Amino acid sequence: MKDQSEYNAYRIPVPPEFEEVFSHFYVAENTSRNAVRRRLLPSYQTILIFNFGTKALLQSGDEEIETGKCLALGPVKRAFEYTLPPGSEILVVNFRDDAFYRFFGNAMIAENLRSDPDALTGEGCFSDLWEQLNTLPDTDLRVNFILDFCRPYLKKRNPVIGRLASFDDKSLDVIKTLAEETGQTERNMQLWHRKYLGYSAKEIRRYYRFLKAVEMVQQGITSASGVNWFDIIHQCNYYDQSQLIRDFKHYLDLTPTRYLKFQQEICNPVG
Structure with missing residues (x-):
């Protein structure tokens, strides 16, 4: 049986200024002598993973991915497993709604599951950012550094997309309702939903x-x-x-009863 007594994982909330941009930061570190394996529930968020120490591993289907210094994934629509070998530490940035689009002009990178974030910008700024983060002695300093770093790059939100992201009346069809409010066609509203958020209204x-x-x-x-x-x-x-049962298999590749068996090893990024 694996010794996980020295595995630490916790969330860091974001200040009010950034609540529209990030849901939270997530930290996991393994200082034990054994690898720790977890399954991450889908979140429909795009995430940015900074890896410090030993490289963490991600498993999606038959594909195994080394995180390297920095890795972008998302929107995360299905569960995947990750392994933290001894000596590994990850800091995960969780983007909310259209925030990833507002930084990069693209909302969906999940067709290939992963992306080198430097490839999204055509520059080496994320490699440079990792180098600076790696010199900082604790997580709080790293989080504050990331928040300061991102301020100049965040574009203003399209007000219609803001309504799409925050629409919470489950009794109404969001696409039809906002198309009528804005004078757009329902087709245009569907395209905007996917373009800015990375998924359709039906999917979410x-x-x-x-x-x-x-x-x-x-x-x-x-x-x-x-x-x-x-x-x-x-x-x-x-x-x-x-x-x-189909939904559990679709999102987790587990039946509901197997979810009960393994739920302690499953991380819920939105719970």
Whole structure:
């Protein structure tokens, strides 16, 4: 059995100035003598991973990726596994909604799963940034340095995209509603949704339904009554049990019962 007593993982909240840009920073470090393996739930966020120390490994399907100094992924639409060998440390920047587009002019890099962030800019600024971060003695200083570094590069948000990102009335069709409000066609609104956010409105609706199901499973695990699958199916508007199972396999490559077995090894980036 792996000794994980010296594996530390925690979140760092962002100051109010950046709450529209980043959801949080995530830190994981392994100072034990054994590798630590985790599975990351999909977040539909684009993430930027800075690796310090021993190189971490990412596994997606049959592809294994070394993080190198810096790696961009996203939007993360399906779970992937990562391994932190002894002596590794990662700092993960989680972009919110259209923030990645506002920095790079591109919202989707997940077709090839990964990207060298220097290739997105055509410059070596991220390699230079990593070199500066690597000299700093603690995580708080690194986070503050990243926030100061990014200020000059953040473009203003398109107000329509702001409405798309913040629309939370589940009883209304966001595409149809905002098309009527702005005088755009529904087709244009769909294209904008994918261009600026990196996914369609239909995709994110399905994901939010699945995320609600996962949250209810977690609540059931800690309750005296246990997990009530039929209640989850009803409250999350699944047609039947098979549709719920399909979503778990789609996002996690696990059945709901196997999720219960391995849930302690699964990290929820949005929970």
